[in-house]
Amino acid sequence: MNHSERLEIFDKVRADYEKFLTAILWKLTGDRELFTEAMQNALLIMWKNVEKLEGENAGGYIYKIALSANSKAWRNRIGKNGDLPEYEIRDNKETDGNIDHEHLAIKLRKAISQLSERQSSAIVLRYFEQKDYDTIAGKLKCTNAGARSHVSKAIANLKNKLSHLYEVEVEK
Numbered sequence: 277m278n279h280s281e282r283l284e285i286f287d288k289v290r291a292d293y294e295k296f297l298t299a300i301l302w303k304l305t306g307d308r309e310l311f312t313e314a315m316q317n318a319l320l321i322m323w324k325n326v327e328k329l330e331g332e333n334a335g336g337y338i339y340k341i342a343l344s345a346n347s348k349a350w351r352n353r354i355g356k357n358g359d360l361p362e363y364e365i366r367d368n369k370e371t372d373g374n375i376d377h378e379h380l381a382i383k384l385r386k387a388i389s390q391l392s393e394r395q396s397s398a399i400v401l402r403y404f405e406q407k408d409y410d411t412i413a414g415k416l417k418c419t420n421a422g423a424r425s426h427v428s429k430a431i432a433n434l435k436n437k438l439s440h441l442y443e444v445e446v447e448k
Contacts, residue, residue, distance in 0.1 A: 282326050289322065289329045293338050300339065304346040310353060317345035352406060387437040391430055394418075398426035399434070 297318060305311040321341045322329060328337055388396050394416055401407040401415060412423040 277327055282323075285330060286323055286326045289326070289334060289338075290319070293335065296335065297338055297342055300342040301346060304342065305349065310346075310349045313352065314342070314345040314349040317348050318342055321345060352404070383438060384434070387434050388430075390437070391433055394426050395430035395433065398423060399430040402427045 297315070301311055301314045301318065305314050318338075318341050321344060322338070325337075325341075388399060391399065397416060398412055401412045402409075407415075409420050409423045409427075412427070413420045416423060416426065418426070
């Protein structure tokens with residue numbers, strides 16, 4: 277199946293099941309950030325398996341995709357062992373309002389988008405998709421050491437780009 281056929285099927289299925297998928301994911305997540313992450317996961321899974329979405333069983337398959345995407349979004353938030361990450365606990369304790377987390381998230385996304393393609397891919401795969409270095413190396417077509425280097429350089433670049441935000445927030 278060529279790219280244009282895949283795109284045509286994906287667009288049709290997405291249009292036909294958008295309200296269904298949105299309703300399921302919102303009910304499962306109940307949180308805007310989790311919903312957004314789950315929706316992105318669901319659309320990615322749909323794209324990867326677009327040939328299975330043709331036919332009368334598409335609704336059931338999309339329901340399973342929604343469940344998987346929701347599970348992945350929750351696993352990313354709470355971790356594989358079920359404990360909240362330290363930064364989540366720390367963020368929840370901050371009630372003084374000095375740090376605008378949405379503002380910081382926007383700045384982080386912008387900073388990641390300004391990295392080189394390999395560094396941004398490496399950081400997203402490692403920290404947002406929680407992939408190991410072997411998987412990152414495979415996707416970036418480099419060695420394991422190369423994948424580690426891309427992640428390390430991306431972190432250093434992000435620290436440089438975002439360090440002024442932390443200093444400004446602390447001074448308040």
